[in-house]
Amino acid sequence: MKLTLKVWRQDNTQDKGRFETxxxxxxxHMSFLEMMDVLNESLIAEKKVPVAFEHDCREGICGTCNMxxxxxxxxxxxxxxxxxxxxxxxxxxxxxxxxxxRATAFPVIKDLVVDxxxxxxxxxxxxxxxxxxxxxxxxxxxxxxxxLSSQAFDAATCIGCGACVAACPNGSAMLFTSAKVAHLGxxxxxxxxxxxxxxxxxxxxxxxxxxxxxNTGACEAECPKEISIVNIAMLNREYMSSVLGSKVTV
Amino acid sequence: MSWLTKFLTSSIGRKxxxxxxxxxxxxxxxxxxxGNLQLxxxxxxxxxxxxxxxxxxxxxxxxxxxxxxxxxxxxxxxGILLAIKNxxxxxxxxxxxxxxxxxxxxKNMALLGILIFAFLCIHMGDFWFKMKFTDIPMVAVEGLDYxxxxxxxxxxxxxxxxxxxxxxxxxxxxxxxxxxxxxQSAFQTLGLNHKKYTPLIHSxxxxxxxxxxxxxxxxxxxxxxxxxxxxxxxx
Numbered sequence: 001m002k003l004t005l006k007v008w009r010q011d012n013t014q015d016k017g018r019f020e021t022x023x024x025x026x027x028x029h030m031s032f033l034e035m036m037d038v039l040n041e042s043l044i045a046e047k048k049v050p051v052a053f054e055h056d057c058r059e060g061i062c063g064t065c066n067m068x069x070x071x072x073x074x075x076x077x078x079x080x081x082x083x084x085x086x087x088x089x090x091x092x093x094x095x096x097x098x099x100x101x102r103a104t105a106f107p108v109i110k111d112l113v114v115d116x117x118x119x120x121x122x123x124x125x126x127x128x129x130x131x132x133x134x135x136x137x138x139x140x141x142x143x144x145x146x147x148l149s150s151q152a153f154d155a156a157t158c159i160g161c162g163a164c165v166a167a168c169p170n171g172s173a174m175l176f177t178s179a180k181v182a183h184l185g186x187x188x189x190x191x192x193x194x195x196x197x198x199x200x201x202x203x204x205x206x207x208x209x210x211x212x213x214x215n216t217g218a219c220e221a222e223c224p225k226e227i228s229i230v231n232i233a234m235l236n237r238e239y240m241s242s243v244l245g246s247k248v249t250v
Numbered sequence: 251m252s253w254l255t256k257f258l259t260s261s262i263g264r265k266x267x268x269x270x271x272x273x274x275x276x277x278x279x280x281x282x283x284x285g286n287l288q289l290x291x292x293x294x295x296x297x298x299x300x301x302x303x304x305x306x307x308x309x310x311x312x313x314x315x316x317x318x319x320x321x322x323x324x325x326x327x328x329g330i331l332l333a334i335k336n337x338x339x340x341x342x343x344x345x346x347x348x349x350x351x352x353x354x355x356x357k358n359m360a361l362l363g364i365l366i367f368a369f370l371c372i373h374m375g376d377f378w379f380k381m382k383f384t385d386i387p388m389v390a391v392e393g394l395d396y397x398x399x400x401x402x403x404x405x406x407x408x409x410x411x412x413x414x415x416x417x418x419x420x421x422x423x424x425x426x427x428x429x430x431x432x433x434q435s436a437f438q439t440l441g442l443n444h445k446k447y448t449p450l451i452h453s454x455x456x457x458x459x460x461x462x463x464x465x466x467x468x469x470x471x472x473x474x475x476x477x478x479x480x481x482x483x484x485x
Contacts, residue, residue: 006345019345071346097346104341169357170336172261202262211339212261212332214359215435216352230443237441239262249253 001026001092005039007051008099013107013115019097028088032075033058033065035087052111058083060224063159066166067112068099073163073222081161081224101162103171105209116162118208119176123160125204126197127180129190142188155183157225164219164227170211175219177205178235179227185238195242199250202239262439264332269439271325272432276458278318279425283465290472295402296391303398306381326367333360355431362428369421376408377401409473418470422463429459 003024010017024042026035033055040050054064065082069075075085090096098112106114156179164175181198184190190197213232220229242248257263285305288298305311355362380386381401388397408414433455437443442451475481 068344068346071344071348072351099344099346102340102342102344104339167351169340169352171339171341172336174261202260203256206261209339210261211336212265213439214265214332214336214356215431215438216356218352221351229438230445233438233441233443235441236262236265236439239260240266240441243253243257243263249256 001028001087001090001094003035003090003093004095006095006097007039007111009051009111010100010108012110017108026087028086028090030087031058031083032067032069032085032087033083052109052113054113055083060084061159063161066101066114066116066161066163068101068166070097073101073166074161074224078221079224079226081159084224101166103162103165103168103210105171105173106162106165114162116160118210119160119162119173121208122173122177122201122204123180126193126200127184129184130193144187148186152183152186155179155186155227155231158183158223158227159225161224163222163224165210167218167222168211168213169216169218170214172213172219173205173208173210174213174232174235175223175227175229177201178229178231181235181238182231185234194238195246195248196250198235198238198242199248202235203250264328265439267328268325268332269436271321271328272436274318274321275325276429276433276436279462283462286469287465289402289405289469295400295405298402298405299389299398299400300391300394302381302401303394322367322370326363329360329363353431355427356435359428359431362424365424366421366428369417369424372417373421376414377404380404405469406473406477409470410477412474415470415474419467422467425466426459426463429462430455433458 003026005022005024006019007022008017009020022039022043024035024039026038030038033053036051036053043050054066056062056064058065060081060083063081066073067075067082069082069085074080074082075089077085077089100108100112101114101116105118106116109115158176158179160176162173162176165171165173168175181194181201184197185194215229215232217229220227251259258267285301288301289295291297305315381399381404386399386401386404389400390397434448434452437448437451442448472481
């Protein structure tokens with residue numbers, strides 16, 4: 001299949017950036033990233049600079065292969081990362097527009113690579129469970145209701161790719177933050193620190209310059225792990241009860 | 251920064267203000283519509299004029315009215331500030347954008363809000379301002395031992411002009427879309443999302459977003475029709 005790619009090229013954060021058009025011959029069994037590899041092979045053969053894009057596991061769990069394809073984070077297929085998107089989702093002769101995540105808190109480093117360290121700092125602010133060193137206790141020692149563990153697990157599937165921020169018209173990181181708060185706060189091990197966690201993480205999220213949630217639902221529609229905005233409601237609830245109902249002040 | 255200031259200026263706190271003021275304004279819309287529907291009683295405005303008198307002279311209602319003006323301004327100012335902040339947070343726009351993932355109303359709440367606010371200014375200028383600051387002829391109402399301002403005649407005169415009615419209909423259309431997203435969004439912001447209740451909230455939001463603007467729209471349309479003699483066609 002012959003494709004026309006309009007790829008975003010940007011030398012560094014300060015550069016204004018522009019689209020570059022390339023022709024690529026791919027086959028429908030390739031993943032989208034393999035198609036990008038074909039493009040880069042040909043650019044290298046022509047002694048041109050290859051397109052910078054992030055990728056790591058190529059099995060849909062690392063959250064690095066981030067591109068907006070034809071206006072949709074991770075492309076047209078629901079619940080899929082770019083590496084799991086195959087060229088059979090496109091037709092011969094298609095023009096594909098590839099852009100980086102766009103949000104002020106995610107500055108472009110080069111081409112399609114953005115700096116997502118804002119997410120790391122949100123996690124550092126409280127997205128963890130403090131554990132004393134020593135042997136881990138037996139997993140069955142703490143009984144957890146199945147519904148709760150499923151709900152926590154659904155939230156825990158977040159791979160931190162940032163598609164929620166990329167899809168949100170406000171560049172809000174609420175789906176990401178809420179997934180972490182829900183995942184940890186629903187389980188007994190994480191509940192202990194939940195009051196402090198939610199305030200610290202929201203406060204860090206605000207500091208990073210993400211926008212505010214206006215409940216458009218664009219994030220859950222584009223999330224490759226299909227995380228629900230029910231988590232955002234839970235975050236709002238947890239935050240309010242922590243600020244108004246606990247002694248914790250962050 | 252005190253914990254309260256930090257809370258009210260946090261992203262969730264600011265949304266909470268939008269949510270609570272918004273829900274208060276929905277209550278106002280219901281009460282205001284109930285009052286205004288008295289304009290449809292065929293008694294030359296006697297009931298409506300007596301009602302308007304009570305609304306402008308009862309101290310408790312006056313107090314709530316000032317609260318209402320304050321909440322409208324708070325909702326509007328906060329809404330504009332949030333829209334600006336969100337625009338900055340998004341930064342640059344995508345070259346290709348798909349509109350399938352979020353409703354049009356949800357992405358244009360600020361625009362709809364500005365339209366509603368512009369309508370409110372016109373609406374207040376037309377009735378509230380005239381009621382407060384100009385001399386409206388007084389009329390006697392049967393059963394009352396004092397005279398009341400004849401606001402009914404003002405309504406009749408305003409709604410006889412097709413362009414005023416058109417402005418009202420545009421304002422109400424904006425309100426319909428604003429409510430379509432705003433009502434259910436307010437509950438989500440409050441943290442109330444539950445698989446048992448959320449479908450009900452969504453349905454209630456949809457009903458409100460149609461019934462309230464439609465209820466308001468009936469009044470100017472009927473009055474315009476009266477002055478144009480449209481209804482005589484139906485005998």
